[in-house]
Amino acid sequence: MSSGSTPLLLSPSQVHNLTRSNKPVAFLDASWVMPNSSRKPYNEFLAKRIPGAQFLDVDEVSSPHPLGLKHMMPTGRVFADACEAFGIEPSSHVVIYDTSGVFSSPRALFMFRTFGHSNSSIINGGLPAWMDLGLPVESGPLTKTRTVRYETPLLDTEALRNYDEIVANSQEPSTSSRTSLVLDARARGRYLGQEPEPRPGLASGHIPRSLSLPFNLFLKKNAAKDGTEFTTLLPEPDLKVALADAIGAEHTTHIMQGLMPVITSCGSGMTAAVLWLGLKCLGVEKVSLYDESWTGYAMRPTSKIETINT
Numbered sequence: 001m002s003s004g005s006t007p008l009l010l011s012p013s014q015v016h017n018l019t020r021s022n023k024p025v026a027f028l029d030a031s032w033v034m035p036n037s038s039r040k041p042y043n044e045f046l047a048k049r050i051p052g053a054q055f056l057d058v059d060e061v062s063s064p065h066p067l068g069l070k071h072m073m074p075t076g077r078v079f080a081d082a083c084e085a086f087g088i089e090p091s092s093h094v095v096i097y098d099t100s101g102v103f104s105s106p107r108a109l110f111m112f113r114t115f116g117h118s119n120s121s122i123i124n125g126g127l128p129a130w131m132d133l134g135l136p137v138e139s140g141p142l143t144k145t146r147t148v149r150y151e152t153p154l155l156d157t158e159a160l161r162n163y164d165e166i167v168a169n170s171q172e173p174s175t176s177s178r179t180s181l182v183l184d185a186r187a188r189g190r191y192l193g194q195e196p197e198p199r200p201g202l203a204s205g206h207i208p209r210s211l212s213l214p215f216n217l218f219l220k221k222n223a224a225k226d227g228t229e230f231t232t233l234l235p236e237p238d239l240k241v242a243l244a245d246a247i248g249a250e251h252t253t254h255i256m257q258g259l260m261p262v263i264t265s266c267g268s269g270m271t272a273a274v275l276w277l278g279l280k281c282l283g284v285e286k287v288s289l290y291d292e293s294w295t296g297y298a299m300r301p302t303s304k305i306e307t308i309n310t
Helices: 012-020 041-047 076-086 105-114 126-132 163-171 188-192 236-247 249-256 272-281 293-299
Strands: 025-029 093-097 120-123 181-184 219-223 229-233 262-265 287-290
Touching: 012 025, 012 093, 012 120, 012 126, 093 105, 093 126, 105 120, 105 272, 120 126, 126 229, 163 181, 163 262, 163 293, 181 249, 229 272, 236 249, 236 272, 262 272, 262 293, 272 287
Parallel strands: 025 093, 093 120, 181 262, 262 287
Antiparallel strands: 219 229
């Protein structure tokens, strides 16, 4: 599972072997929780982390949005400033993880890859999988990182989609060669319009002609030795089966053959990156992400929202 020469996904043991080979690795904890959660990811990071890790707050390393949306893609300079603060150089192998297993780390990986930092990976299973192997952790205050320079990178604009593009895509004739397939990573009840959104006052439903692919279908639940659960990305054969089961064999074939570009979406652009990661691991090249996702779409009164009553 790779993109270019650096794998997108590494097992904890592979990462541990990297550190033992004296290759420089920059660890980032990119843990994030839903707005209605009482958990404090940064406090958890201070209490337990991979040695030498820094904390990437995706809500802080972002661009302001006119609708007040969180964790939007940062500008190149904001991204570069964050890398400098973390002691990350353009040549650094950045290894990202989160405390759920695979949840928010793909979004951080998407950010690095979209800014051209291809020497980047996530830990499959995150911190829980690392700890389950008995690998070392540390706690307490952070040590100061060394001063480095990171030139302002260029954003791959083909990897991101905005509201106007999403609306235009939904209005294209289904037979048009310009049409992209929008895959919605939210829970199916929210996609159908039968369950409420976690953000108060936001309508549920879906973008016209989008298809439902809940992000957890790409994940496997694992039981740790201490009884807790964590998620890992499915192996490639299982990813393909999950994709075909959710959206059908014909759409899957078109995607795999590069005949139909894909746009991933979710509630706020976070778990859409889980779908992005899974599709990239399957070798799908034409994958972009709707950064605002459902929150930005549904907040606009002009948006057409579809629901399905069963």
